[in-house]
Each structure stands twice: as structure tokens, then as C-alpha cells.
Amino acid sequence: MAETQATQTRQEQLQLLNNALDSGHLIPVRNLLEELRSADIAHLLESTPPRVRNVIWQLLDKEREGDVLQHLNDEIRQSFIEQMQPQELANALADLDTDDVVDILGDLSQNISNQVLRLLDEQNRAQIEHALSYPEDSAGGLMNIDTIMIRPRVSVEVVLRYLRIRGNMPPNTDHLYVVDSRDVLIGSVPISSILTCDPDTPITQIVDKETFTIPVEMPETEVAQIFERHDLVSAPVLDENGRLLGRITIDDVVDVIREEADHSLMSMAGLDELEDTFGKVAATAKKRAIWLGINLLTVILAALVIGLFEKTIAQVTLLAVLLPIVPSMGGIAGTQTLTLVIRGMSLGHIGEGNKGYLLKKELAVSIINGVLWALVIAALVYGYSYYKDSGINHLHLAITIGGAMLFNLVTGVVSGAVLPLFLKKINIDPAIAGGVVLTTVTDVAGFFALLGLATLFFG
Amino acid sequence: MAETQATQTRQEQLQLLNNALDSGHLIPVRNLLEELRSADIAHLLESTPPRVRNVIWQLLDKEREGDVLQHLNDEIRQSFIEQMQPQELANALADLDTDDVVDILGDLSQNISNQVLRLLDEQNRAQIEHALSYPEDSAGGLMNIDTIMIRPRVSVEVVLRYLRIRGNMPPNTDHLYVVDSRDVLIGSVPISSILTCDPDTPITQIVDKETFTIPVEMPETEVAQIFERHDLVSAPVLDENGRLLGRITIDDVVDVIREEADHSLMSMAGLDELEDTFGKVAATAKKRAIWLGINLLTVILAALVIGLFEKTIAQVTLLAVLLPIVPSMGGIAGTQTLTLVIRGMSLGHIGEGNKGYLLKKELAVSIINGVLWALVIAALVYGYSYYKDSGINHLHLAITIGGAMLFNLVTGVVSGAVLPLFLKKINIDPAIAGGVVLTTVTDVAGFFALLGLATLFFG
Numbered sequence: 041m042a043e044t045q046a047t048q049t050r051q052e053q054l055q056l057l058n059n060a061l062d063s064g065h066l067i068p069v070r071n072l073l074e075e076l077r078s079a080d081i082a083h084l085l086e087s088t089p090p091r092v093r094n095v096i097w098q099l100l101d102k103e104r105e106g107d108v109l110q111h112l113n114d115e116i117r118q119s120f121i122e123q124m125q126p127q128e129l130a131n132a133l134a135d136l137d138t139d140d141v142v143d144i145l146g147d148l149s150q151n152i153s154n155q156v157l158r159l160l161d162e163q164n165r166a167q168i169e170h171a172l173s174y175p176e177d178s179a180g181g182l183m184n185i186d187t188i189m190i191r192p193r194v195s196v197e198v199v200l201r202y203l204r205i206r207g208n209m210p211p212n213t214d215h216l217y218v219v220d221s222r223d224v225l226i227g228s229v230p231i232s233s234i235l236t237c238d239p240d241t242p243i244t245q246i247v248d249k250e251t252f253t254i255p256v257e258m259p260e261t262e263v264a265q266i267f268e269r270h271d272l273v274s275a276p277v278l279d280e281n282g283r284l285l286g287r288i289t290i291d292d293v294v295d296v297i298r299e300e301a302d303h304s305l306m307s308m309a310g311l312d313e314l315e316d317t318f319g320k321v322a323a324t325a326k327k328r329a330i331w332l333g334i335n336l337l338t339v340i341l342a343a344l345v346i347g348l349f350e351k352t353i354a355q356v357t358l359l360a361v362l363l364p365i366v367p368s369m370g371g372i373a374g375t376q377t378l379t380l381v382i383r384g385m386s387l388g389h390i391g392e393g394n395k396g397y398l399l400k401k402e403l404a405v406s407i408i409n410g411v412l413w414a415l416v417i418a419a420l421v422y423g424y425s426y427y428k429d430s431g432i433n434h435l436h437l438a439i440t441i442g443g444a445m446l447f448n449l450v451t452g453v454v455s456g457a458v459l460p461l462f463l464k465k466i467n468i469d470p471a472i473a474g475g476v477v478l479t480t481v482t483d484v485a486g487f488f489a490l491l492g493l494a495t496l497f498f499g
Numbered sequence: 500m501a502e503t504q505a506t507q508t509r510q511e512q513l514q515l516l517n518n519a520l521d522s523g524h525l526i527p528v529r530n531l532l533e534e535l536r537s538a539d540i541a542h543l544l545e546s547t548p549p550r551v552r553n554v555i556w557q558l559l560d561k562e563r564e565g566d567v568l569q570h571l572n573d574e575i576r577q578s579f580i581e582q583m584q585p586q587e588l589a590n591a592l593a594d595l596d597t598d599d600v601v602d603i604l605g606d607l608s609q610n611i612s613n614q615v616l617r618l619l620d621e622q623n624r625a626q627i628e629h630a631l632s633y634p635e636d637s638a639g640g641l642m643n644i645d646t647i648m649i650r651p652r653v654s655v656e657v658v659l660r661y662l663r664i665r666g667n668m669p670p671n672t673d674h675l676y677v678v679d680s681r682d683v684l685i686g687s688v689p690i691s692s693i694l695t696c697d698p699d700t701p702i703t704q705i706v707d708k709e710t711f712t713i714p715v716e717m718p719e720t721e722v723a724q725i726f727e728r729h730d731l732v733s734a735p736v737l738d739e740n741g742r743l744l745g746r747i748t749i750d751d752v753v754d755v756i757r758e759e760a761d762h763s764l765m766s767m768a769g770l771d772e773l774e775d776t777f778g779k780v781a782a783t784a785k786k787r788a789i790w791l792g793i794n795l796l797t798v799i800l801a802a803l804v805i806g807l808f809e810k811t812i813a814q815v816t817l818l819a820v821l822l823p824i825v826p827s828m829g830g831i832a833g834t835q836t837l838t839l840v841i842r843g844m845s846l847g848h849i850g851e852g853n854k855g856y857l858l859k860k861e862l863a864v865s866i867i868n869g870v871l872w873a874l875v876i877a878a879l880v881y882g883y884s885y886y887k888d889s890g891i892n893h894l895h896l897a898i899t900i901g902g903a904m905l906f907n908l909v910t911g912v913v914s915g916a917v918l919p920l921f922l923k924k925i926n927i928d929p930a931i932a933g934g935v936v937l938t939t940v941t942d943v944a945g946f947f948a949l950l951g952l953a954t955l956f957f958g
Contacts, residue, residue, distance in 0.1 A: 054852025209691035232668035271750035291730035301760030309838035317843040325867040360819035379768035384776040393513025408784040
């Protein structure tokens with residue numbers, strides 16, 4: 041019962057590790073590792089800098105390597121696998137579930153993956169090669185083949201006897217699958233029925249034919265939505281002829297949900313969802329540099345727009361002071377809509393049937409807020425110009441910034457609503473590209489509106 | 500087997516609904532609703548504008564209201580509950596699990612919640628009042644009381660007989676809990692063992708005493724981490740004396756994971772994670788206005804910084820063109836670090852033991868990128884100034900913007916790393932406040948650095 045304790049003192053474990061490693065005493069570390077479950081070791085590895093990480097990995101019992109690997113995030117796992125010999129890796133993978141092995145092999149180069157495959161025993165290899173033939177992000181890539189199949193014409197008693205002979209059940213088995221002689225799924229029987237029904241009950245009487253089924257080519261995000269919406273623990277995966285190929289379990293679906301949610305969050309900041317929080321400096325700097333470079337291009341574009349109006353600014357330097365306000369507000373308003381739409385798309389809420397309503401609603405919201413904040417900023421700027429005795433027409437300046445504000449808030453919100461739908465249509469991930477494109481639009485439009493109006497009045 | 504079909508044609512259902520409602524023919528809608536499962540109806544309601552939503556709700560069979568309510572997101576649920584009489588609501592809630600009833604009642608005013616409670620039958624009421632006494636976001640608020648408890652000194656045979664008399668099992672039961680006479684948990688027995696073991700096996704022989712247990716006061720985010728890390732389907736909840744109070748199941752944990760992930764994503768854009776994608780215009784506009792108002796204050800602060808240097812800009816108007824570049828790059832770099840740290844904190848990766856390393860790593864990354872982009876922008880600005888024949892010292896201008904860039908990238912990244920840890924310490928949610936504070940810092944610091952350096956050279 042000490043498990044929750046272990047979780048609560050994660051930071052103490054890290055402290056202990058740091059101290060032990062600093063003093064060169066490795067025995068307490070080895071003892072700690074022996075006490076911990078594999079998933080906890082994986083979490084510990086994810087929470088430590090690369091130097092410490094390697095020491096922990098070295099101290100780890102060889103037999104536990106596979107189990108720890110399957111719990112690690114892809115990027116860190118990759119770094120350990122690169123240090124392993126194919127034989128060592130094959131040994132580590134031997135006891136894992138098919139779907140976990142597939143997950144790991146899928147990240148390796150074709151060459152190394154083949155070397156490892158050759159070292160696995162024959163039955164394992166055939167199963168894994170088959171599973172590797174499905175796309176990694178499809179139901180086929182998520183599924184396990186460890187289903188328990190039963191025939192319709194038996195009784196609960198017979199099933200119980202069969203299970204006792206079998207001696208164990210795959211993890212997260214909450215249903216047995218009833219199939220015909222060609223493995224076509226007839227339905228499923230909850231194992232709670234096997235436990236609670238009279239042993240003489242025929243299976244045909246308790247089989248649920250309305251069970252949720254997953255086609256093998258279904259994208260994993262759709263699988264996750266079905267599990268989430270219908271509170272499933274497992275679901276059978278079928279080929280196009282309705283034959284049972286395997287099953288998907290909730291533990292793997294939870295990983296999909298987590299990764300998908302992380303993807304939206306991290307992508308909007310230009311990060312990979314698997315980014316290693318404690319990764320190496322050089323690798324991290326390189327990845328970040330790319331995103332900063334893209335951003336530099338977009339902001340240079342915005343600066344060039346200002347450059348077009350340098351003469352106007354030379355006449356009215358107060359405009360320089362007002363420059364950041366309009367693009368910033370447009371960017372914020374647009375990002376709100378963009379985030380809402382990206383979330384709505386990932387939850388499957390938005391499509392052809394309702395995007396018209398959504399656009400109208402967001403447009404109405406942006407006009408209300410546009411008018412409100414245009415009036416507020418116009419009043420403030422009028423007052424500031426008056427107070428500073430700027431020597432220009434206060435009212436014209438107020439109209440300039442108010443008009444630009446209204447225009448840019450509407451532009452930002454409409455872009456935020458339309459962009460992700462458009463990007464998705466041309467197969468670009470809105471979570472990655474949406475924010476950059478949006479802020480470019482609101483920067484350029486904001487500077488154009490403000491300085492364009494100013495040129496009309498003061499140019 | 501038509502379930503996955505139903506999911507795939509969600510957009511067709513919406514189209515059908517729209518057409519039926521436009522033409523005033525409600526019979527096809529009613530037929531559609533009868534075919535759909537409650538979770539699908541909830542999803543349909545979440546995907547439609549308020550007007551359509553109300554029509555669907557009216558057409559819904561009264562007996563299904565409770566079941567649909569439990570699948571709806573809080574904000575939309577609230578809007579329906581407000582239209583219901585206490586008696587109607589009590590009827591709708593009567594058949595739901597305790598934790599779902601608690602979830603719904605927790606969102607109501609004390610007054611209405613008490614009215615509904617009084618209308619529930621006595622046993623239900625006592626259980627729910629007890630569950631309501633735990634904080635909503637703790638293990639106590641997540642748990643269900645429908646556990647199956649068994650005694651240690653029986654055999655598998657006895658358990659099987661008991662289960663057959665019981666006749667059913669609570670959903671997602673994967674373990675039976677072994678308790679002593681004072682309900683103190685001894686351990687758990689996987690139901691797969693009950694199925695696969697010889698009926699004569701004593702329970703003491705198959706009880707797992709190392710089972711994961713959840714203290715009733717544990718925050719729900721920690722519960723989610725334990726489930727996620729250890730692939731649990733259910734776990735027992737204990738009071739401080741080790742007595743079994745109930746259990747938490749994966750379906751509720753999945754909701755916690757989804758809400759938590761949504762919270763980070765939506766909060767960073769100043770949205771509530773429950774924001775209704777198809778909400779009413781007035782309510783939406785009001786919520787968004789608050790966030791825009793906060794942003795206006797911060798950007799006015801940045802504008803006032805520029806105002807301090809108006810004289811310098813009047814001398815060198817080219818500075819106005821360069822204004823957006825430095826703050827934008829600092830904001831982007833800072834947001835990357837901020838997002839990474841917020842994600843790391845929510846996964847439990849970051850704490851006292853490793854935040855020092857994290858800060859050093861991010862600092863190193865920011866210096867590398869700072870030097871790189873400082874050189875790039877300095878070269879570009881030198882070229883632009885030369886090409887435009889700006890009449891000022893090109894090298895001084897290049898040094899000004901390069902220096903400001905290096906300074907602001909480092910400032911942004913260090914703020915991105917330190918801010919969330921600091922905000923959390925003073926009990927402010929970093930996901931909500933982090934982004935606003937960060938961009939204020941990078942805007943103010945960026946303008947100060949650029950215009951301050953410029954004043955030194957050209958003032």
C-alpha cells in the first residue's frame with residue numbers, strides 16, 4: 041500500500057538521486073530503482089537531466105529495460121535505444137505487448153527495425169510484422185491481438201472451464217468476443233455476465249450484438265473520441281469483412297488523448313508535443329531556432345508595412361507610440377477564436393453543418409468587442425493627445441486608432457475562425473501553422489489600418 | 500454494429516437536423532434521437548447553436564434527460580438545468596451514479612441543490628450528501644460508492660455464488676476489494692483471477708496486497724497521473740484509517756485528463772476550458788471583453804514606454820519601423836519556455852529537485868538563440884539602413900537592435916521559466932496569468948532595450 045506514498049515523494053527521490061550521484065554512491069540509487077515500478081522509473085527518467093538519466097539507465101536491471109522503455113516518451117526512449125545493440129533490444133522487447141513493440145519499432149530506422157525483428161522468435165515476429173503493416177496512427181497501430189474468442193453455441197459453464205484451463209487473461213479484458221467459424225464477430229459478452237449468470241446460461245442469450253466496433257483503418261483520434269464518449273474499456277477491431285483482428289484497450293487510448301491534447305498546446309507555441317523538458321541544450325536550441333526564424337520573417341513583413349508609412353510617422357511621431365496597441369488587440373482576439381475552433385475541431389464539434397453559425401456568432405462577438413474597445417481606445421488617445429498638447433487634430437487621431445481597432449478586431453476574429461478550417465482543408469495542421477499565420481495577418485492588417493488612416497488624415 | 504456508422508455521419512445528422520428544423524418537420528428529428536445513444540445526443544447538443552439545442556432538448560424523451568445531462572459539458576448542462584423544475588431534475592438524476600449526481604448538483608446554487616436533494620429517496624440522499632462533503636476536485640468528489648467488497652476467509656467458489664446472487668456488477672469493475680470487519684482494505688482481487696482460478700482457491704491466496712490506493716483527499720490531477728502512469732481501470736479510495744470508501748473508475752479519470760489538458764490550452768488564450776463553442780453572442784462577447792480589457796492595459800503600458808522615447812524616435816524615424824521586431828521575438832521565445840514549463844508542471848515532471856537544471860538549460864538555449872538572431876537582425880538592419888541611405892550611423896543602429904534582441908530573448912526565456920513556478924507558489928494559475936504577464940515583460944523590456952540603446956547612440 042506504499043504506492044501513493046512513492047508518488048508523493050517524487051521530489052524527494054530526485055533529491056536522493058542528485059545527492060547520491062554527486063557523492064558517487066550508487067547503491068542507494070540501485071535500491072531505489074529496485075523498489076520502484078517500471079512506470080515510476082520511466083517518470084523519474086523523464087524528470088531528470090540527460091547526465092543523471094544515463095546513470096540511472098546504466099544501473100537498471102537489464103530485465104526491466106523493456107518494461108521501462110514502453111512507459112517512456114518517444115524522444116527519450118529513442119535516446120536509449122540508440123545506445124542498445126539489436127540483441128539487447130530484442131531481449132528487452134520479447135515480453136512486451138504487440139502494440140507496444142510496434143510502437144517502439146515504428147520509431148526506428150527500417151534497417152535497425154529489421155535487425156531486431158530477425159532476433160525475435162518466429163511467432164512474435166509474424167504478429168509484429170503484421171501489426172507494423174498498419175499506419176501507426178490508425179486503429180491497426182493501436183490494437184493488440186490478445187483477444188479471448190469464444191463460440192456462440194456454448195454455455196457459461198464451458199467458458200468458465202476454458203478460462204480456468206487458460207489460467208490467465210490479457211490485461212484490461214472486460215469482454216469476451218463471440219465469433220463464428222470464419223472469425224467474423226457476432227458480438228461480445230461482458231465478463232461480468234460470465235461471473236453473474238447461471239452456469240447453464242447459453243452464450244447466445246447473453247451476447248451483446250450492439251457492441252461498439254472499430255474498423256482497422258479508423259484514425260486513432262476518432263478511436264479516442266468513441267472511447268471517451270462511450271466510456272469504453274476495450275473495443276474489438278475488425279477488418280472490412282467484419283473479422284476480428286484484435287482489440288484496443290483504454291490504457292493506449294489514454295495515451296492518444298494525452299498526446300493529442302499536448303499536441304494542440306505545444307504546437308501553438310511551436311514545440312513538438314514530445315519535446316523533452318530536460319533535453320540537451322544543443323538539440324533544444326536548434327529546434328527552437330527554426331520557430332524563431334519563421335517568426336522573424338513574419339515580423340519583418342510587419343515592419344516593412346510600417347516602413348511604407350515612414351513619412352507619416354516622421355510628421356506625427358505620436359503614431360509610433362500607438363503602434364503596438366492595434367496589432368496586439370487583434371492578435372489576442374484572433375487567438376481566442378483560433379483556439380476555440382482548434383479545440384472544437386479536435387473534439388469533433390465543428391463541421392460543414394455548423395461552421396456557418398459559428399462564423400456568424402464569432403463575427404457578431406467581434407463587432408461588439410470591436411466597437412467597445414474602439415470607443416475606449418479612441419477616448420484614451422484623445423485625452424492623451426490633448427494632455428500632451430501634441431499639436432495635431434485630437435479628434436482625427438482618435439478616429440484613426442478607433443477605426444483601426446474595430447477593423448483589426450474583426451479581421452483577427454474572422455481569420456481565427458476561417459484559418460483553421462482552411463488550413464485543415466489543404467492538409468496543414470492548424471495547431472502548428474494557425475498561430476503564426478494569424479498573428480502575421482493581424483500585425484500586417486493592424487499596421488496598415490492604423491497608418492493608412494493616419495496618412496489619410498495627416499499625410 | 501451500426502455504432503461507428505453513427506459517429507462517422509455526425510455532420511449528416513446535423514444537416515438532417517437543420518433541414519428538419521428549417522422546414523418545421525420534427526418527426527425525423529424525434530426518430531433520430533430515438534436511435535442515438537445518450538452520449539451521442541450530448542455530443543450533438545454540444546455541436547449545435549442554442550436555438551436548435553433547445554428544440555432537440557424539448558423533443559427528448561423525459562426518461563433520457565438524466566442520462567444525456569451526465570454526458571454534457573458543464574456550461575451547456577447548466578443552461579438546461581436552469582429550465583427544469585426541481586422535481587423534474589430529481590427524476591432525471593434518480594438513476595445516475597453518485598459521482599455524476601454530485602457533479603451536477605455541485606454546479607447548482609445551494610438553494611436549488613437542497614430542493615433537489617429533498618426530492619431524492621432517502622438512501623440516495625444520504626449517499627449524495629456524504630459525497631458532496633468532499634471537494635469536487637478531490638478523489639472524494641470523483642469516487643463512486645458501488646464497490647464489491649468480499650471477506651478474506653472465503654474461497655473463489657463462495658465469491659462466484661455471491662456474484663450470481665447479486666446478479667450484476669457495477670460498470671468498470673475489474674477488481675473486488677477484500678476488507679476486514681471494520682472495512683479496512685486488505686487488498687484487491689482481479690476479477691480475471693476469479694474467472695481463471697480453481698473454485699477451491701482461498702481468496703487469501705490470490706489477494707493482491709500491493710494494489711494502488713487513493714487517499715480520499717488526493718487532488719484529482721494526481722489521481723489522473725496515477726491512473727495514466729500505471730494503466731489502471733479502477734482504484735479503491737481510502738479514508739485516513741485505511742477504510743474503503745469507494746472507488747474511482749477510468750471513465751471519470753479520462754474526463755479529468757481531458758479537462759486538465761483543455762484547461763492549459765484554453766487558459767493560455769484567456770478562455771474558460773468549458774467555453775461553449777456555439778454559445779450565445781452576448782455571453783461570449785462579455786467573457787472575451789474582460790480578457791481584451793486586461794490585454795489593453797498591458798499594451799498601453801508598453802506604449803507608454805515608447806512614449807518615454809518619443810524624442811529619439813522623432814530624430815530617427817527608422818526606429819519606429821523596427822519597433823515590433825524585438826518584443827515579438829522575445830514573446831515567442833518566452834512563450835515556448837512558458838508552455839514547456841506549464842506542461843512539465845502538469846505532468847509532475849518539474850519540482851525543487853530539477854528546476855535549477857531546467858533554468859540553466861533554458862538560459863543556455865536562450866543565449867545561443869539570442870546571439871544567433873541578434874547577428875542575423877543586426878546584419879539585416881545594417882543592410883536596410885545602408886540601402887535606404889538613412890543618414891544615421893548604420894553600425895550603431897545594427898548594434899542597437901542586435902543588443903536589444905539578445906537582451907530580450909534571454910529576458911523572455913528566463914521569465915518563461917521562472918514565472919510559472921513563481922505564480923504557482925503564490926497560488927495563481929500559471930496557465931491563465933502566465934502568458935499575459937510574460938508578454939507584458941517582453942514588450943516592456945524589448946521597447947526599453949531598443950529605444951534605450953538608441954538614445955545612448957543617437958539621443
